[in-house]
Amino acid sequence: MTSFSRALAPATSANLGSGFDVLGVALDCLHDVVGVEVVSGEGVRIEATGKGSRSVPIDPGRNTAGVVAKELLAASRERRGLKLTIEKGIAPGSGLGSSAASAAAAAVAVNESLGLGLSLMELVPVAARGEVASAGAPHADNVAPALLGYFTLVRSYDPIDVVQLPSRGVVEFVVLIPSIGKKDTAAMRAVLPRSIELSQLVYNVGRVASLVAGIVTGDLELMGKGMSDAVIESARSHFYPGLQDAKEEVLRSGAKGVALSGAGPSLIVLVGSGQKSKDAVASAGIAAFARHGISCEALVTRPGPGARLIRGDPA
Secondary structure (H helix, E strand, O other): OOOEEEEEEEEEEEOOOOOOOOEEEEEEEEEEEEEEEEEOOOEEEEEEEEOOHHHOOOOOOOOHHHHHHHHHHHHHOOOOEEEEEEEEOOOOOOOOOHHHHHHHHHHHHHHHHOOOOOOHHHHHHHHHHHOHHHHOOOOOOOHHHHHHOOEEEEEEEOOEEEEEOOOOOOOEEEEEEEOOOOOOHHHHHHOOOOOOOHHHHHHHHHHHHHHHHHHHHOOHHHHHHOOOOOOHHHHHHHHOOOHHHHHHHHHHOOOOEEEEOOOOOOEEEEEOOOHHHHHHHHHHHHHHHHOOOOOEEEEEEOEOOOOEEOOOOOO
16 A cells, blocks of 8 residues: 555547447547545545536546546445545536546546556446446446556446457547537436438447448548447537537548547548648648637647556646
């Protein structure tokens, strides 16, 4: 057992279009850091700083990192307290796995501080249960890549069973983050249809199969075509002005594929490896949102590693 541990976890993009609640990818552009200190007394205390930290609940039962810490503390049977310091680098409500990053980083740091010896794979269901605090259900599509890194596939939810997908070639993304405002994840799930047409099912099965095949073979064209979705994005698109224009413009500018990142409002755009292509896609997306009076930030990123213990300032 160590008295203090600190862990980093990356931003993630869930769904990737057709892979709703199943596919996700860790991104190397943004991260959350969680410090965990073993203290006297019992229970969990939380402090939060950084991007959007004013909206982060410090009640451990309503905070994804707090839920994870409480569960691991109970599993340790230690009558100790934990103090969590959450440094937000991922804005809540951006569609980039902010709550999942906090949950994943907390899982790794608490595991280390309490000497539990759990593997990253064993921490996935624990971190997923932390997502109940933000999404209302134990989703693993963000926490799995946040913990394991790169591309992941949730094979089952009962029980949670995750596989990390092998990937080949250079995969790069432009992430567009429009200033549309925070969207509640649970509310965005509430608008989803409870039944779909058989034709929609067939469409999405074909696309998600193409997406997985593209990931494991390094075929960016196949991967991009697989990012198209016939069910989820249409139910959410009216919440996001400029979304359809931005999607059309980035594809016209050379993007291989584009999808809402998680519940949005960010867009995850698959691009080629050339700098000219990335610049053109970013400019096209920013201009499309600007025509709707919406400012937009663009980040260039690629799949990256998952949660890990750190010392000092994160790289």
